[in-house]
Amino acid sequence: MSESEHSPDAAVTLAPARAVPRIRAVPWFAVALALLALVLPFLEGVPLIGWLASPFQRIQLTYGLVFGIAALAFNLLLGYTGLLSFGHAVFFGSAAYATGLLVKYLHVSSMEGFLLAGCVSSLVLAAGFGAVCVRYTRIFFSILTLALSQVVWALALKFFWITNGTDGLRIPTPTLLLGLVGVPDDKVRFLSFTYYYYVLAVFFICMVALGMIAASPFGKALQAIRDNEIRAQFVGIEVWRYRWSAFVVSGAFTGVAGTLFAPLNGLTTPDILHWTFSGKIVFMTVLGGFKSFSGPILGGVAYNYLETYVIKTTEYWQMLLGIILVALVLVMPQGIIGALGWIIHRRSGRR
Amino acid sequence: MSLLLAQGLRKSFGETRAVNGVDFRVEPEELISLVGSNGAGKTTLVNLLSGLLRPDAGQIAFDGADITALSVGARIRAGIARSFQLVNLFDQLNVLDNVRLAIFSRDGVTRQPLRLAERDTRARNEAMEILGEFGLESKWDTPAAGLAQGERKLLDVAVAYALRPKLILLDEPTSGVGTREKGVIMEAIASVVRERFLAAVIVEHDMDVVFTYSDRIVMMHQGAVLAEGTPDQIRADERVSAVLLGKG
Numbered sequence: 389m390s391e392s393e394h395s396p397d398a399a400v401t402l403a404p405a406r407a408v409p410r411i412r413a414v415p416w417f418a419v420a421l422a423l424l425a426l427v428l429p430f431l432e433g434v435p436l437i438g439w440l441a442s443p444f445q446r447i448q449l450t451y452g453l454v455f456g457i458a459a460l461a462f463n464l465l466l467g468y469t470g471l472l473s474f475g476h477a478v479f480f481g482s483a484a485y486a487t488g489l490l491v492k493y494l495h496v497s498s499m500e501g502f503l504l505a506g507c508v509s510s511l512v513l514a515a516g517f518g519a520v521c522v523r524y525t526r527i528f529f530s531i532l533t534l535a536l537s538q539v540v541w542a543l544a545l546k547f548f549w550i551t552n553g554t555d556g557l558r559i560p561t562p563t564l565l566l567g568l569v570g571v572p573d574d575k576v577r578f579l580s581f582t583y584y585y586y587v588l589a590v591f592f593i594c595m596v597a598l599g600m601i602a603a604s605p606f607g608k609a610l611q612a613i614r615d616n617e618i619r620a621q622f623v624g625i626e627v628w629r630y631r632w633s634a635f636v637v638s639g640a641f642t643g644v645a646g647t648l649f650a651p652l653n654g655l656t657t658p659d660i661l662h663w664t665f666s667g668k669i670v671f672m673t674v675l676g677g678f679k680s681f682s683g684p685i686l687g688g689v690a691y692n693y694l695e696t697y698v699i700k701t702t703e704y705w706q707m708l709l710g711i712i713l714v715a716l717v718l719v720m721p722q723g724i725i726g727a728l729g730w731i732i733h734r735r736s737g738r739r
Numbered sequence: 740m741s742l743l744l745a746q747g748l749r750k751s752f753g754e755t756r757a758v759n760g761v762d763f764r765v766e767p768e769e770l771i772s773l774v775g776s777n778g779a780g781k782t783t784l785v786n787l788l789s790g791l792l793r794p795d796a797g798q799i800a801f802d803g804a805d806i807t808a809l810s811v812g813a814r815i816r817a818g819i820a821r822s823f824q825l826v827n828l829f830d831q832l833n834v835l836d837n838v839r840l841a842i843f844s845r846d847g848v849t850r851q852p853l854r855l856a857e858r859d860t861r862a863r864n865e866a867m868e869i870l871g872e873f874g875l876e877s878k879w880d881t882p883a884a885g886l887a888q889g890e891r892k893l894l895d896v897a898v899a900y901a902l903r904p905k906l907i908l909l910d911e912p913t914s915g916v917g918t919r920e921k922g923v924i925m926e927a928i929a930s931v932v933r934e935r936f937l938a939a940v941i942v943e944h945d946m947d948v949v950f951t952y953s954d955r956i957v958m959m960h961q962g963a964v965l966a967e968g969t970p971d972q973i974r975a976d977e978r979v980s981a982v983l984l985g986k987g
Binding site: 609614 | 789791811812815816820821823827828829830831832836839840841843844845848849850851852853854855856857859898899902
């Protein structure tokens, strides 16, 4: 949108005529990606992109979308509110554990039941942890979130009679849509088709919801707090209350991701509560680009592929990932989305 | 009745008595300049009035109510807004959003996460109108960080003004800008203050500016009020010239 299209002079002199809201069009490549994701299961055997449609790849993409939700939710804190949480694994993991415990003790098998339990558990946890953490910023905030999440990790590890310790909790294949879609015989088919679409739908809902929150006056207030806490206070924003709200929303959506992860993985272990998993969420977000709304989605998907293939190549995969992260921060500080933007900008500049 | 009445204000930082027994009043629609050398206590006084600092002693009444114990937010709702000496803006937000945020906050809509900021045409139009009053309308889409110093100073005032206060406290709105820009900034401030019947307290060093625009001048020295009066009275006050000359 060029500036001349929105002549501000007209806004002043002809206020009513200016009453057309400025809504940024959804970029064409986002629409293309969404359509591709939608028809992907039917593209098996199609030249060039057929390999992407194999059941294995579709399950990989499902993992990627789940991580995409977590990274999007995480970025409401990092990119929008300016708070670097190093404990987001706790919301992801607690939701997965809530699912596991629901199966173990109440024999629930409905995915919607899982989502409700996962969401509520991460929300409650985020409300409590948030009340402690958001009074601090920068390194103090990061350390506090890390410490609190490690407490929960230790609990999951030590209360093994409840959580099965390092063995974790098994999550059977759930029924979907309140039992409308029953437990299937073919698990691979279920995960790569039915569950793929389920996750895609939930992903879409979460993306729209978080997008709305980010673009709301509330989202603007978060950005204001990120940019200048004192000034935010002096336009009447109760800084810590907004930080807390952002923390709770972020935690709850991360919980949605954790719940979706549980049946996909089939097992919930303390790994996903550990601080290194929090680090992964940070990695995904930075990889995709935390300065844009959609960057974390790309980051979540890309990270999952990266980890899957890097693990295959070397046993020192963590080191390789570490090197990639360092290189990334140095070469592409704006992440994948920043690099893409740069390429598109250059190409259109040349034309 | 005075709009603002502060009595016996004291604030110390360790051994330093930054504000030492100051009585200060602002009448409705009055433009007051607060002058004095560096360290005289001007900014501390503004911080006490705006709620950034709590006084060690003394009372502040605004619009007939005691606001001494009120938070920053409560004072803003009561009608006191301020700008800062070192410009405080939302640097990554554009100029329009800086002003719009103040409008959203004032109207209590920042608590609503499920409405789109862009859809609020009323807030947008009001923000554009305010930018027009400060001559910033052509910069609406520029991130605040990308503005020139003079423009940043104006935007800082515009953000405070968008809260529609009864009293606006401006801490050195023209510091760090060239002489020509100083005039532009002061003209913009004076015109909104007069047209909207606001009261303003402006901390200012440039005595030419002070004498041109003020209804009343309050001179502070070493944490206390040394002299106050109309520009003519201040011009004739020997204590003031002694301090000013001493400073020079």
